[in-house]
Amino acid sequence: MISIIAVSNELELMTNCSLDELQEDYIKWYWIDFNEPTEEEIKELDHSLFFHPLAIEDCIHKLQRPKLDYYGNYSFFVTHRLNEAEIEKEEINFFVGENYIVSFHHLPSKEIHDTWQLLLASKKLSKWDQYLVLYHIMDKIVDGYFPIVYQLEEALDQLENNTKDQTMEQLLEQLFDTRHYLLKLRHTVIPMRDLVYRMLNSHRLRGIKRKKEYFSDIHDHLLKLAEMVDANRELTNDIRDSYLSLNSHQSNRIMKVLTVITTIFMPLTFIAGIYGMNFKNMPELTWNFGYFLILFMMFCIGVGMFLWFKGKGWFS
Amino acid sequence: MISIIAVSNELELMTNCSLDELQEDYIKWYWIDFNEPTEEEIKELDHSLFFHPLAIEDCIHKLQRPKLDYYGNYSFFVTHRLNEAEIEKEEINFFVGENYIVSFHHLPSKEIHDTWQLLLASKKLSKWDQYLVLYHIMDKIVDGYFPIVYQLEEALDQLENNTKDQTMEQLLEQLFDTRHYLLKLRHTVIPMRDLVYRMLNSHRLRGIKRKKEYFSDIHDHLLKLAEMVDANRELTNDIRDSYLSLNSHQSNRIMKVLTVITTIFMPLTFIAGIYGMNFKNMPELTWNFGYFLILFMMFCIGVGMFLWFKGKGWFS
Amino acid sequence: MISIIAVSNELELMTNCSLDELQEDYIKWYWIDFNEPTEEEIKELDHSLFFHPLAIEDCIHKLQRPKLDYYGNYSFFVTHRLNEAEIEKEEINFFVGENYIVSFHHLPSKEIHDTWQLLLASKKLSKWDQYLVLYHIMDKIVDGYFPIVYQLEEALDQLENNTKDQTMEQLLEQLFDTRHYLLKLRHTVIPMRDLVYRMLNSHRLRGIKRKKEYFSDIHDHLLKLAEMVDANRELTNDIRDSYLSLNSHQSNRIMKVLTVITTIFMPLTFIAGIYGMNFKNMPELTWNFGYFLILFMMFCIGVGMFLWFKGKGWFS
Amino acid sequence: MISIIAVSNELELMTNCSLDELQEDYIKWYWIDFNEPTEEEIKELDHSLFFHPLAIEDCIHKLQRPKLDYYGNYSFFVTHRLNEAEIEKEEINFFVGENYIVSFHHLPSKEIHDTWQLLLASKKLSKWDQYLVLYHIMDKIVDGYFPIVYQLEEALDQLENNTKDQTMEQLLEQLFDTRHYLLKLRHTVIPMRDLVYRMLNSHRLRGIKRKKEYFSDIHDHLLKLAEMVDANRELTNDIRDSYLSLNSHQSNRIMKVLTVITTIFMPLTFIAGIYGMNFKNMPELTWNFGYFLILFMMFCIGVGMFLWFKGKGWFS
Amino acid sequence: MISIIAVSNELELMTNCSLDELQEDYIKWYWIDFNEPTEEEIKELDHSLFFHPLAIEDCIHKLQRPKLDYYGNYSFFVTHRLNEAEIEKEEINFFVGENYIVSFHHLPSKEIHDTWQLLLASKKLSKWDQYLVLYHIMDKIVDGYFPIVYQLEEALDQLENNTKDQTMEQLLEQLFDTRHYLLKLRHTVIPMRDLVYRMLNSHRLRGIKRKKEYFSDIHDHLLKLAEMVDANRELTNDIRDSYLSLNSHQSNRIMKVLTVITTIFMPLTFIAGIYGMNFKNMPELTWNFGYFLILFMMFCIGVGMFLWFKGKGWFS
Ligand SMILES: [Mg+2]
Ligand SMILES: [Mg+2]
Ligand SMILES: [Mg+2]
Ligand SMILES: [Mg+2]
Ligand SMILES: [Mg+2]
Ligand SMILES: [Mg+2]
Ligand SMILES: [Mg+2]
Ligand SMILES: [Mg+2]
Ligand SMILES: [Mg+2]
Ligand SMILES: [Mg+2]
Ligand SMILES: [Mg+2]
Ligand SMILES: [Mg+2]
Ligand SMILES: [Mg+2]
Ligand SMILES: [Mg+2]
Ligand SMILES: [Mg+2]
Ligand SMILES: [Mg+2]
Ligand SMILES: [Mg+2]
Ligand SMILES: [Mg+2]
Ligand SMILES: [Mg+2]
Ligand SMILES: [Mg+2]
Ligand SMILES: [Mg+2]
Ligand SMILES: [Mg+2]
Ligand SMILES: [Mg+2]
Ligand SMILES: [Mg+2]
Ligand SMILES: [Mg+2]
Ligand SMILES: [Mg+2]
Ligand SMILES: [Mg+2]
Ligand SMILES: [Mg+2]
Ligand SMILES: [Mg+2]
């Protein structure tokens, strides 16, 4: 669907202009939103708006990283919002010209919807222009990254303390997934950060220079996010190493205890074997208290070994 | 084979010029393609086209990385296409001068063939020049990298989930191979990216400056590729670590269970050994229910140890 | 609470001005401190002092990294003090204008309190201005980082030598915590270092340029801190690796000794088993000294194996 | 030995000038080679050629990295050739002045010998100057690195596939040695690359600027070498990890099989032990087919456990 | 102790001037050395020499990294000498002004002592100035780093080949210590390198510019040192990994052999157990050669298993 808001020189909002009417002189600036456009509607980018074929290709394809391209008298932005439910990137593209902004997205965007309503409800229309629209949308996009990072941080917290009493396999798999999400997040946050940095320092984007404080604020958030993502990736490393080493240590300890038990019984069983031999001439067998003596000897050997191993610390 | 396309000032395509005829005034620009050249044909680079011996050496030898050299009034490019079947680099070299492009390749190149056909079939000959030829070939070369990365990503996906139920050895070997391919890919993608970056920012390549959007588009793709390759290399690390730790954990678990079983039978066997001793005077042996008592005792000890180990969690 | 110190042109200290009075001509410069401000007081940032809404938002929110923003005729700083007891960041914000400094903090700050007292007690009022206030507070904030790093270094020292005779699990958990603290510290020290670097090199902060030596001294300390934090993080790596390898080596050694003992008794028990068989015709059983011969043989085998394993070094 | 070639203004080669004669006006340019110089000959650097004491010190000492120093009207280069037999660095130093080059080396250098012969046999003397001498020697030095890298790559190939059927210990030691050689190679290739980069971009070396294509060609080779060395170092990491994990996995598998065997025999031996007990009243012992029943029971238990373990996959 | 050397305009050495006399016109330049100064003497830095309080603070405190600060008409340097016996940093500070150098150190310095003697014994006083003093001291300081690196390299060599036949624990602890020393060394060498680099490129240090070759020589040495330290740190990594993997492999091999022995005896002992059972009706027991048949069978099983395991390579 293509929606249009135009602001006239008299600061009146018009929401039912046609694409052709937008070029009229009484239009101060306008915003066209391509929301889940049909193939027919996409063609308007070329036929009515005359954008460069490479930029249009970038709109259509899903392959893009966040970036900024200059084309003659307009700029083209690719940004990524994050779908909170599935931590999946969704591309939003912008064309920003002298007196217009065109937003383009294959999937519905809460950020654009909210900004649209904000503009419709605004009482200070004189303050708005296409760059303020861009700021509001990007601010909301970046604000939308935080809940996802918080969610991952919380997951890591739970994994660190294993509050849900899960098995090793489950913990490792979740940790692996969390690392994977953080890697994907990184590939959104870092290029977004670089994009906003370029916007702030570009000599061609005068409108952004005038609103420098606003876009700086977004840049701050992206710096913070990049730091959080990297710190959390390091944390996953630490958590995994700490898991594995504790687990292997525990496993070793158990094997040690079991083997100590086995080792204590070996000589005892051997002694029992000796007196189970059927030699004709075995004096001990005929002693009256031979059995009890041997039992006592076994007891001593068993306890002795136990104490010896315990003393060496092999039992804990 | 040496093939030639020349475009005359009247925008007529000529495909049967000789090398000598190309210098005539009525030629606007031309493209010479050295496809699997013979030794004789290679000598034309020197004798007819007068290129620098070092550039010709770079054409002949296989040692080169993607790069850009300036020689007086022409530039020399080394690029790498990838052979999809074997993930093997194949060098394609270009000489780009004031009104010509010379392409040189020891192996047939789909990219050059397709661009050649595109030019032959073009209806807007006025739009073409040597830089547009270069753009189309490089665009196709870089587009040719993606299927290979996708193929490796898919292989990693299968390895991650072990959909083919392979043994540890097979998985590790395939992972090792995948890492190796990614490393090789990296050594193609990174220098290509740097090459295109230099092309975009060079003060000597006016023709590229005029088509900046086109070469920027290639640069975008190379940035994306570099990111994908690096992310996938990180992923192989994660997959391997996760394999190894899960495998070693599983192996530990099995050993633990086996050792617990052994440990439970040790004292039982020992007790049986005791009553197998042949002492004359062993009161228990003569008790009427001695045997059943001992059997019951063994049963209790066995079950007791089993429960104790189970309670300690050593059995899972 | 809002506290105010104003210095008049005659270098008199005034501590009971109202916010409105500060704009008078006879005020040379002033310092307003927002210490644990109420919601009402926070509104003064906007109503009386007219700061930019984004800067005020940064004051209120806890999300910030240390940074420096320029707003028209004042600059806005975010800094982090560290709460020594819990190694927790606490934000302190500054607005520095032509003839004033405004400090803002949600939690009480020893650094600000001490500087306040210093200024009240100062006898050379002519030397003071808003930048000297800023210097003194930041100097104290950064000096406050050192005890924490020293504390962590001491903890690492104790862990390295395990002076408290702790178990592996305890050691690893403490090491993990120390790494975590160092990571958090890093995220305070690095942005603070970059902030002071920007202050030193900014063309807009003339007052800091004039006191360059002072802020350079803070920068030195931050460089030193960053180096210490990184070196200590590397040290935690080394300590953990050295723990784990020693522990695993020790564990292996114990298992080896236990298994050697088991292995020595295996053939002995087997021999005893042989002569425990009940075959009718077993000549050895009837020999007069068969039993003692076999005992001696067992002794030889046992000692032989022991010496053989010892010779191979499998016993230590 | 000190050898001299001088070229006169009439382009005649003179090979028996004395050091003093070289300053004459009819000499266009000259090359002095210090090949395995005696202490006496080394003094000529100071007495006859008046080079700076620090540069002479750098000639004599073995401590140097490849580098470039400017001294008034001459430049001083330190380069490293590699002794192919032992992968050992050998320093070659150059002084390059307005009309001369001085080469200095403690050990004989094939590169210098070959260039010397090339110059003696040259028919286009007008093309030669001191920079062409420098180019030819450095080109040969850098070409001499390749066989060593190829040799190491081949060694890695053999190690990867263990074509020689070596034990783990031998493989690991060879891998360790290969890593060590690669590290040493890296410390030659990286500073040489940086040296040639500086030569290419230096404003003081006009002679090199004029031969830019030639020295760029060397730079290409060094870039390629640096990439190969780094990739091979990464490969050694991968090979080692893959060794160790496969080996440990195999070792685990063997232990598992052995332990499974042991575990199967434990209960069987225990049962045999039970019926080896000497209780008076053991009804089973008197059953006619008790023995065969028990044998059959043991067989069932053994096979059952075997199948059970096999079913669990603990046997492969 | 405060020692003074002054050089008069007539190039006469004076060693017994007072601090006050140094300002006289007939003094060309002078050197004041604060060697293990008392608290009283330290005060002269402020009272007689009027240095900046922050620089004096840096002299007194031990916290400093090597660095360079500019104060009006003098520069302040912090450098680190290394105490060879304990590999401990010792700070030496310099103030370098228009016609003086002041050196300050809490501990005696061989480097300063030697330079002092060199100056006293010099016959070419005209060549000396404060920068030559600085060069000589810094050259000696940096030369003093080499023996320590060589010492560590030798220690690594011995560890690599375990020439002293030490246990694993001892080797690992020494390796850990060596890593620690290298890390400490790195924190001296890297800032010293950066300091000398800044000295070489500073626009404010004209005296150093004039002696550029000399300070470049020191910079060379520091570059070399940084490379050696980093290479040696990588080497410690390699050595440790190679230790651990060889050790663990050896340990696995031993366990395998022991377990194979145990596994061979398990079925034999079981068979002996069978014929130790007391069933009434066990036909084999009454066979005339049953015993010898069973013995032979046991021998066959034992040898068979041994050969089978040996064939599988589980015995080496
Ligand atoms: Mg798109
Ligand atoms: Mg925001
Ligand atoms: Mg906001
Ligand atoms: Mg903000
Ligand atoms: Mg971090
Ligand atoms: Mg990462
Ligand atoms: Mg080629
Ligand atoms: Mg493309
Ligand atoms: Mg395309
Ligand atoms: Mg594109
Ligand atoms: Mg890599
Ligand atoms: Mg990445
Ligand atoms: Mg790594
Ligand atoms: Mg705040
Ligand atoms: Mg301080
Ligand atoms: Mg201080
Ligand atoms: Mg870190
Ligand atoms: Mg200081
Ligand atoms: Mg470090
Ligand atoms: Mg030398
Ligand atoms: Mg070459
Ligand atoms: Mg070449
Ligand atoms: Mg060549
Ligand atoms: Mg690489
Ligand atoms: Mg490396
Ligand atoms: Mg000091
Ligand atoms: Mg020196
Ligand atoms: Mg020297
Ligand atoms: Mg030197």
Ligand SMILES: [Mg+2]
């Ligand atoms: Mg290195």
Ligand SMILES: [Mg+2]
């Ligand atoms: Mg390091």
